[in-house]
Amino acid sequence: MNEGRDDVRATYDRIATHFAATREHPWPEVETFVADADPAGAGLDLGCGNCRHAELLAERADRVLAVDLSRGLLETGRDRAGERGFGIDPIQADASALPIASRAVNLATYVATLHHLPSRAARIGSLDELARALAPGGRALVSVWATTHDKFANERGDEAGEEGFDTTVDWTLPDGTVVGRFYHIYAPAEFEADLAESSLAVEEVWTAKGNCYAVVTPEQKRP
Amino acid sequence: MKESLLEILCCPLDKHDLELEDAEYEENEVVSGTLICTECGERYPIEDGIPNLLPPDMREGTPA
Numbered sequence: 001m002n003e004g005r006d007d008v009r010a011t012y013d014r015i016a017t018h019f020a021a022t023r024e025h026p027w028p029e030v031e032t033f034v035a036d037a038d039p040a041g042a043g044l045d046l047g048c049g050n051c052r053h054a055e056l057l058a059e060r061a062d063r064v065l066a067v068d069l070s071r072g073l074l075e076t077g078r079d080r081a082g083e084r085g086f087g088i089d090p091i092q093a094d095a096s097a098l099p100i101a102s103r104a105v106n107l108a109t110y111v112a113t114l115h116h117l118p119s120r121a122a123r124i125g126s127l128d129e130l131a132r133a134l135a136p137g138g139r140a141l142v143s144v145w146a147t148t149h150d151k152f153a154n155e156r157g158d159e160a161g162e163e164g165f166d167t168t169v170d171w172t173l174p175d176g177t178v179v180g181r182f183y184h185i186y187a188p189a190e191f192e193a194d195l196a197e198s199s200l201a202v203e204e205v206w207t208a209k210g211n212c213y214a215v216v217t218p219e220q221k222r223p
Numbered sequence: 224m225k226e227s228l229l230e231i232l233c234c235p236l237d238k239h240d241l242e243l244e245d246a247e248y249e250e251n252e253v254v255s256g257t258l259i260c261t262e263c264g265e266r267y268p269i270e271d272g273i274p275n276l277l278p279p280d281m282r283e284g285t286p287a
Contacts, residue, residue, distance in 0.1 A: 005281065006281065009281075042231060065231065069277075071270075071273065071275070074273055075273075078273075089224070089225060089228050089231075090224075090272075090273045091228075091232070091273070091274055091276060092273055092274065092275045092276060092277060093235060093276045093277060094235065094277055094278060094281055097235040097236065097277075097278045098235065099232050099233055099234065099235040099241075099267075099274075099276035100231060100232065100233065101230075101231050101232065101233045101238070102233075102238065104231045132238075
């Protein structure tokens, strides 16, 4: 299982600087989610990349845990935080094995990252880890690439995009070098099924602009 | 790494507390050292101020 993630990490380490420079602005969906949130003790940006969403969380949370598999991306995030004057705690970790204490996080974003995990077991395990890390009353925004994205119109087996699939999405560096990244592209119904299988409770789930989104909380019935 | 982060971090494997060893500081931040699980004894390095808390089987091939 780890081969897939090691590849994703190696790729992001390799493309980190160029990737971060092309990921300047936060997503409007994340801006809305964070703007609506109550002030939080601990924020978590899981799969933080260049920390553009950690930057938003820093306006709401006393401290922001910036977690990524790629050390190269964490360094771009630390640079951005320094340049723009917001605080982060950068942590190199795997989204399926979070080194974060249970119930420590009040507000989290998990954006465009879950789809890089190589198996359904790893993806559901990661959602379980998010549920474990969230404090009672804590909330998170999760997003993944969806089969409804225009990019996959020719790849999906059926017109309605009802089946999720694994694929490789190329990244082209400025020198023309092409590097592939593993993705699992989610069918909207499959995204809902994986959330239901996990220990997260779903507050709201929707699909927009080729992405599936969910606002989630830790299940109250957990022991 | 701020030392107060220890209150939030845990071992990625068994979720037990971590202890900081051999810490070197610059301006109140830990720039290098080792985080050790109080239960399983697994050791996690802090490299240039960033804790590497990948599970050991994913740490292979990490650039130094």
